[in-house]
Amino acid sequence: MSYNSTTAIQASLKKRYARERRFQWYGRLAVLTGFVFLFILLADIVSKGTPAFTQHFIRIAVNFDADKLEVSANPTEEELYAANFNGVIKQSLREMFPDVSGRKDKRALYKLISIGAEYDLRDSVLENPGLIGTKQEVWLRAHSEAGSYLKGQVDTQLDEADRRVKDNQIQWLDSLRAEGRTESRFNVIFFTAGDSREPELAGIKAALLGSAYTLLVTFFLAFPVGVLAAIYLEEFAPRNRLTDLIEININNLAAVPSIVFGLLGLAVFINFFELPRSAPLVGGMVLSLMTLPTIIITSRAAIQAVPPSIRQAALGVGASPLQTVFHHVIPVAMPGILTGSIIGMAQALGESAPLLMIGMVAFIMDVPGGVTDPSTVLPVQIFLWADSPERGFTEKTSAAIMVLMTFLIFMNALAIYLRRRFEMK
Amino acid sequence: MNTMTATMDGATDNQRESDTAEKAPLDIRDHGDVGDYETIGEPFVDNAKMSARTVNVHYGDKQAIKDVSLDIGENEVIAMIGPSGCGKSTFLRTLNRMNDIIPGCRVEGEITLDNEDIYAGNQDTVLLRARVGMVFQKPNPFPKSIYENVAYGPRIHGLAHTKAEMDGIVEKSLQRAGLFEEVKDQLDKPGTGLSGGQQQRLCIARAIAVSPEVILMDEPCSALDPIATARIEELIDELREKYTIAIVTHSMQQAARVSQRTAYFHLGKLIEVGETKEIFTNPRHQLTENYITGRFG
Numbered sequence: 001m002s003y004n005s006t007t008a009i010q011a012s013l014k015k016r017y018a019r020e021r022r023f024q025w026y027g028r029l030a031v032l033t034g035f036v037f038l039f040i041l042l043a044d045i046v047s048k049g050t051p052a053f054t055q056h057f058i059r060i061a062v063n064f065d066a067d068k069l070e071v072s073a074n075p076t077e078e079e080l081y082a083a084n085f086n087g088v089i090k091q092s093l094r095e096m097f098p099d100v101s102g103r104k105d106k107r108a109l110y111k112l113i114s115i116g117a118e119y120d121l122r123d124s125v126l127e128n129p130g131l132i133g134t135k136q137e138v139w140l141r142a143h144s145e146a147g148s149y150l151k152g153q154v155d156t157q158l159d160e161a162d163r164r165v166k167d168n169q170i171q172w173l174d175s176l177r178a179e180g181r182t183e184s185r186f187n188v189i190f191f192t193a194g195d196s197r198e199p200e201l202a203g204i205k206a207a208l209l210g211s212a213y214t215l216l217v218t219f220f221l222a223f224p225v226g227v228l229a230a231i232y233l234e235e236f237a238p239r240n241r242l243t244d245l246i247e248i249n250i251n252n253l254a255a256v257p258s259i260v261f262g263l264l265g266l267a268v269f270i271n272f273f274e275l276p277r278s279a280p281l282v283g284g285m286v287l288s289l290m291t292l293p294t295i296i297i298t299s300r301a302a303i304q305a306v307p308p309s310i311r312q313a314a315l316g317v318g319a320s321p322l323q324t325v326f327h328h329v330i331p332v333a334m335p336g337i338l339t340g341s342i343i344g345m346a347q348a349l350g351e352s353a354p355l356l357m358i359g360m361v362a363f364i365m366d367v368p369g370g371v372t373d374p375s376t377v378l379p380v381q382i383f384l385w386a387d388s389p390e391r392g393f394t395e396k397t398s399a400a401i402m403v404l405m406t407f408l409i410f411m412n413a414l415a416i417y418l419r420r421r422f423e424m425k
Numbered sequence: 426m427n428t429m430t431a432t433m434d435g436a437t438d439n440q441r442e443s444d445t446a447e448k449a450p451l452d453i454r455d456h457g458d459v460g461d462y463e464t465i466g467e468p469f470v471d472n473a474k475m476s477a478r479t480v481n482v483h484y485g486d487k488q489a490i491k492d493v494s495l496d497i498g499e500n501e502v503i504a505m506i507g508p509s510g511c512g513k514s515t516f517l518r519t520l521n522r523m524n525d526i527i528p529g530c531r532v533e534g535e536i537t538l539d540n541e542d543i544y545a546g547n548q549d550t551v552l553l554r555a556r557v558g559m560v561f562q563k564p565n566p567f568p569k570s571i572y573e574n575v576a577y578g579p580r581i582h583g584l585a586h587t588k589a590e591m592d593g594i595v596e597k598s599l600q601r602a603g604l605f606e607e608v609k610d611q612l613d614k615p616g617t618g619l620s621g622g623q624q625q626r627l628c629i630a631r632a633i634a635v636s637p638e639v640i641l642m643d644e645p646c647s648a649l650d651p652i653a654t655a656r657i658e659e660l661i662d663e664l665r666e667k668y669t670i671a672i673v674t675h676s677m678q679q680a681a682r683v684s685q686r687t688a689y690f691h692l693g694k695l696i697e698v699g700e701t702k703e704i705f706t707n708p709r710h711q712l713t714e715n716y717i718t719g720r721f722g
């Protein structure tokens with residue numbers, strides 16, 4: 001027996017090991033493929049999105065002349081709000097480039113500066129009224145087209161008609177740059193403002209807060225309800241036809257396309273209960289309907305995976321069923337429950353279709369102050385910007401995706417932290 | 426000797442010794458029935474702490490315990506022996522209603538603790554399990570610290586009012602289970618990090634920490650080395666003064682050492698029960714004899 005079977009085993013061993021090696025290579029290949037695509041995707045997004053985090057400013061000598069501003073020498077706040085800062089900026093530009101004549105050229109010249117600059121100017125005068133009557137060198141926000149030229153994104157070889165930055169503007173910008181009158185700064189407004197028609201004034205904050213509010217509502221509705229439902233179904237509910245039916249329905253609900261939940265939200269929450277349209281409250285309610293099945297299913301699986309011996313041990317020393325569940329089963333199942341909830345929340349964060357149905361697609365300039373204020377969410381904002389033709393919005397789209405992914409990473413990190421804490425106990 | 430099966434008919438002690446093959450037609454692996462059967466020996470005692478009357482247990486369609494009647498006397502240690510799968514654990518679990526949590530498990534018959542029916546509608550299982558503690562066949566410490574494992578029971582029952590009292594209970598329980606010296610410096614370490622034998626002693630400490638009146642032990646020493654086993658047997662001897670103990674064991678020596686009475690189970694039936702000495706020196710049923718003499722695994 002020994003000699004023959006040993007040689008036979010040896011012969012088969014080689015084959016078995018070869019099979020294992022092959023399998024391992026397939027696995028490595030699969031992982032590698034995944035990584036390559038992920039890398040390409042990330043590299044593309046990051047390279048397109050990074051420029052959005054900087055913004056160019058142009059230094060201009062501004063004459064804060066009371067007459068030109070159409071205010072008195074000691075203006076009140078009201079006067080300043082009505083003051084003609086726009087005219088002052090235009091005049092200053094004309095003074096810097098006295099050669100420019102003709103309405104068309106002048107218009108091109110004015111377009112170097114963002115239309116938001118007059119508000120920046122007004123704010124600085126409001127802060128410091130002593131500026132009136134003086135002449136100051138002021139940094140003004142560049143228009144997004146001018147900015148994109150200064151960032152080097154404009155292909156000057158292109159035919160003039162095919163690009164938005166014209167030859168004369170290029171000439172002016174070059175001379176401004178030569179005089180040290182241009183500067184690239186961190187794009188603060190991207191993180192402090194809501195959406196805008198002007199790319200250089202558009203920010204992500206409204207959408208970011210909208211997403212945060214929506215997810216908060218989703219979490220506070222879906223997590224307790226989902227976990228409680230899972231605990232009840234798993235630990236207390238009798239096994240009968242009714243609970244079987246409920247289980248089947250929950251599983252089916254998880255497979256329902258998300259837009260259906262949006263329609264439901266529109267019909268029930270908005271049309272019937274007359275809750276505010278476009279609000280994170282309703283968005284969160286709709287998304288919690290969508291996430292509930294995920295949370296219930298994963299939580300049930302986590303609770304099921306708790307060894308029955310732990311329950312027996314607890315019941316054996318005289319713990320009540322409720323004590324058994326809350327003292328022993330839930331702590332052990334918690335990491336799994338959290339993982340499932342985070343998956344559900346991540347799905348909710350990336351969801352846009354159901355939110356379009358309840359009007360969270362509106363153009364939102366104001367940062368929402370609460371869950372009932374009209375707002376939009378990150379994926380919808382990304383969609384809106386991706387749809388805009390201006391070059392400035394293209395980079396903002398990628399930048400918004402980066403913000404969305406950072407949000408996601410932050411959420412995951414929180415989940416990992418919580419999981420660690422539960423596992424330690 | 427009053428109730429004998431067909432196999433035992435006409436058998437005398439001498440004949441049995443000389444001529445066993447002829448009188449042992451029952452194969453232990455033959456899942457055919459032992460037939461209608463009445464237990465040999467005296468299943469009833471005067472000072473019963475717990476008593477079971479015609480208990481039947483079914484798992485779905487499968488009957489695991491058939492018509493078992495047995496008393497467990499106050500302050501006695503009763504050993505339950507029998508081949509694997511004969512229903513020892515099942516019977517033990519009926520005594521503190523741990524079978525309730527097994528889906529599909531049905532218990533019939535009457536079981537009393539201090540003459541009160543523990544399956545009566547008004548019986549509280551939480552209280553019952555606090556009075557009838559259990560050490561399981563497989564060690565199952567909570568995935569919490571060693572201290573917490575022992576302190577949990579006393580805490581939920583409100584047995585300690587101060588931290589010092591609780592520390593005392595924990596230390597004493599661990600000491601009695603023979604574990605304290607090994608773990609006194611790592612009480613905050615997880616109980617699941619201990620060795621199998623240490624875990625089992627931790628479970629014993631956990632069970633005695635709530636001072637139950639009856640302790641059910643399902644093969645408590647199967648994972649222990651001889652030294653720890655000796656410690657547990659000592660503990661059982663000690664506990665007997667105050668508590669009532671039912672112990673399932675596969676070790677004949679252990680049954681002989683620790684118990685006053687022994688019950689032999691076979692295929693869900695209680696074949697024979699009596700004074701431990703009697704059972705081991707002078708078994709009256711062929712199956713009992715076969716089992717304790719090691720003729721069947």
Ligand SMILES: Nc1ncnc2c1ncn2[C@@H]1O[C@H](COP(=O)(O)OP(=O)(O)OP(=O)(O)O)[C@@H](O)[C@H]1O
Nearest residue numbers: 484487489508509510511512513514515516527562
């Ligand atoms: N949860 C269960 N579901 C279905 N059948 C079970 C269950 N537990 C035990 N049984 C059956 O009941 C019978 C008795 O099992 P039990 O565990 O009581 O045996 P045992 O005497 O303790 O055996 P061992 O010495 O191996 O522990 C066995 O035939 C087993 O298959």
Ligand SMILES: [Mg+2]
Nearest residue numbers: 513514562643
């Ligand atoms: Mg058993």
